[in-house]
Amino acid sequence: MTAINTLTEFLTQADTQFQLFDLGRQVRPLDSAEFVRVEQQAIPYPWPLQQHAWLAVHFFQRAEEKHYLWFLKFALDERGLLVSAGPKHFMDLVVETLGYKLTGELDDATAKRLADNPYTFRPAEAKMASLHAKLGCQLEQAPSGYYQALCHYLAAPSEEGWQQLGLQGFADLAERLQQESNLALVCKAMARLPEAPLHALCQSLESAPLPPALQGALLERIAREQESAHPNPETLAYLCRAFAATASNGQRINKLLTLLETHPSPSLLLAIAGRLWPDLQDPALLDLFLERLAEQPTPFFNQVFAELVTLPLLRPQVLATLRSPTRSEAVSRAIGRLFKAG
Known part of the structure; x- marks a missing residue:
């Protein structure tokens, strides 16, 4: 057995087919070649959250039908580089428990021992649903039983009936927006959905690139909410978060500027920092965002500013504001108070 120093080498040596997903801010595939460079500390982890990499590892062996998922979080240093001691320790624990045979049935005691380590985590329900929907499409499996019920509800949304809808149905639908009938269904329903199912739909859309028609429908719903007598700050935040997997554009940046020109809620600020942070590469948006962030209580400013600094894409611009x-x-x-607190 050759020396194994990385998770990629470990999974390869165990003769598994595997793929990686980032589960930090949304659910998205993580290119294996890019992750190898992360493991070599050649580049920072692209999507840090709370100074950790949050990973789903999907693996299987060709000879077996069963597929497996690990949910792993590994610490990053202040530059966003992977702290290699974490994966190495995790691999030691796995070898101690399973040897190099990673697939096959586990008894309860072995499964508990394997799960009982500092590197595993349980994803939020919405993220788990999105991951299962992505893998289900990839493996050409039928959607969950909740999917048809959701499609039926969206055809005539009302204040009744949504209570029985499952998050898995929303995630299954988000992964099937390329089907023209589904896209038309969601676009039409967007204007009429009550808040609870709207929030669930937006949560699922976070991990799916949105066709232009749906982007337009979301922007219209945001405008309608803005113009209402009592805009719901949570609804505005969910609507913005829905764009998370969709490339930035001028129309969206202009909409965010209008949202920030009034006094935005902490939920909206978190939605922008946590999901739409690539938009903050726009200098005008970043300036206004920091202005509004500075109006918040000091602990909130410190927490959000510190997270923005960890994002490799945004770090140079955010640090430039210090000077x-x-x-x-x-x-x-606000920056002065941040340094005093540090």
Whole structure:
């Protein structure tokens, strides 16, 4: 057995077919070649959350029908590089428990021993549903039993009937938006959905790239919410989060600017920082976002600012604000308090 230093080598040596997903801010595939570079500390982890990489590892052996999932979180250093001691320790624990045979039936005691380590986590229900929907489509499996019930409800949304809908149905639908009938169904329903099913739908859309027609329907629903007598801050945040897997564009940035021009809720600020952070590469949006963030209580500002700094794509711009001579008094004071707290 050759020396094994990385998770990729470990899974390869165990003769598994495997693929990786990031489960931090949304559910998205993680390119295996890119992850090898992360493991070599050649590049920072692209999507850190709370200074960790949150991974789903899907693996199987060609000779077996059963598929397996590991949910693993590994610490990152202040530069976003993987702390290699974590994966190595995890692999030691697995070898101690299973040897190099990673597939096959486990008895309860072995399964408990394998799960009882500091590197595993249980994903939120919505993320688990999205991952299962993605894998189900990939493996050409039928959607869950909740899918048809949801399609039936969306054809005539009402205040009744949504209580029986399962999150898995929303996730299954989000993965099938390329079907023209589904796209038309969701676009038409978007204007009429009550808040609870709307929130569930938006949560599932976070992990699916949205066709232009659905982007337009979401922007219209945001505008309608903005113009209502009492806009619901949670609904606005969910509607914005729905764009998470969709490439940024000028229309969306302009909409975010209008949302930030009023006094946005903490939920909306978290939606932008947590899901739409690539949009903050726009200098005007970043400036206004930091301005609004500085109006929040100090612990909230410190937490969100610290998260933004960890994102490799955004880090240079956010750090540049520390030295910017044009930053506002409010942002300067908030940054001053951040350094005092540190």
